[in-house]
Amino acid sequence: MTQEANTATTAETTVHFEVDEDNFDIRPPDGQRAFISVWDNVLSDEDCTKMIELFEDANEHHRKVNTEARTYTEVNFFDPELSEKFPEFEEFSMKLLNIISEYTEMYRRHNNIMFFPGQCVNEEIKMKKYTN
Numbered sequence: 304m305t306q307e308a309n310t311a312t313t314a315e316t317t318v319h320f321e322v323d324e325d326n327f328d329i330r331p332p333d334g335q336r337a338f339i340s341v342w343d344n345v346l347s348d349e350d351c352t353k354m355i356e357l358f359e360d361a362n363e364h365h366r367k368v369n370t371e372a373r374t375y376t377e378v379n380f381f382d383p384e385l386s387e388k389f390p391e392f393e394e395f396s397m398k399l400l401n402i403i404s405e406y407t408e409m410y411r412r413h414n415n416i417m418f419f420p421g422q423c424v425n426e427e428i429k430m431k432k433y434t435n
Contacts, residue, residue, distance in 0.1 A: 380428040
């Protein structure tokens, strides 16, 4: 993501986004904040429901992970075989990358972070379902 051009880039696609300047204040950092931010309702209920349905339908692409603390099943939105069978995952991944870029910029401004890298790279988007 670049602040100057308001773009997020994956290996193949550049997504342009706009930051709504009126939705947040730039506040100077203080010792009382832990730099953790929560934004509610970033995704619509319909998008959440659709992603959960897609996750359940893509069970042959699930990867099960067992650790001492947790057990979960995950799906990687950037799995080429998954995108081939379920193109909606690629659409959602681009939508999510756009949202992540927008909120990263809002977070940076909200917390008055001036040292944020000019070029950010996102990890692959994975959806997880925890079972214990």
